[in-house]
Amino acid sequence: MASRKFWQTEYSITLLAIFAIVMLFMPISLQNRTQALYISKWKTQYENIEYMFSVINTHISADIIKSFKEAQTSAEKEKLLLMLVKPYLRIDTEKNPPRRYRPKYMNNEKVLKTQIYNFEEFYYAENNTIVGIKDLPRESIEDPMFIMMFDVNGILPPNRWGKDIFGVSIYEDRPIKPFGYNMSLDALKRDCSSSGTGIGCSYYYQIGGGFDG
Secondary structure, three states: OHHHHHHHHHHHHHHHHHHHHHHHHHHHHHHHHHHHHHHHHHHHHHHHHHHHHHHHHHHOOHHHHHHHHHOOOHHHHHHHHHHHHHHHHOOEOOOOOOOOOOOEOOOOOEOOOOOOOOOOOEEEOHHHOEEEEEEOOOOOOOOOOEEEEEEOOOOOOOOEEOOOEEEEEEOOOOOOEEOOOOOOHHHHHHHOOOOOOOOOHHHHOOOOOOOOO
C-alpha cells in the first residue's frame, strides 16, 4: 500500500513538472508561430509588390511620368503614386485607420515625426493590410523616390517594425528594394532583434533570416 501511494505521489510530481515545462515554453512557442505567420505574410506581400511595380513600370504612360515631374509638393506626388497602386492593392481611400494607430520600432521606441520612417497618412488595403506612402527628397537619381510601409496585421497589435510592419524603397529606374537591403549581415542581425529598430527585417526575412530575440 505504501509503495502504491509513493508511486502515485511520484506520478503526480512528474505530471506537474511536465505541465510547468509546457507552460514555461508555451508563450515562446506561440510568439514564434505568430512571428512565422507575419514573416510568411510579408514574403507573399513582397512578391505581390514586386509584380505590381513591374506591371506599372511596363504600362506607365508618358502623361503620368510628366505629372510626377511637374508635381510641386510631396502631397501631390504621394497622391499620384496612390492613384497608381490603388487598384492593385485594392486601397480604400474612403476609410482611414484611426488616428491612434501609430507604429513603433521593434525596440518599442516611438517613430518620431522628424524621422524618415514616419508616415502621415495610412490607408486600408486588401485583407485589412495598412499601407503608408511617403515621398522623399532626393539628392541623386540613385536615391529612392518614395518609400512604402505595409502592416500585414492591420490595425491589430503589435504594430511594430520588423514584427508585422515592413517596407520597400521605390526607385526611378530600378526595381524596388526592401528596407535593409544595403545593410551588412551583422547589422541586419542586430537591427532585427528586440534591441533594434526592426527596419532591416524587411530584407533580412527575405534572405532567410529569423527574429533573433
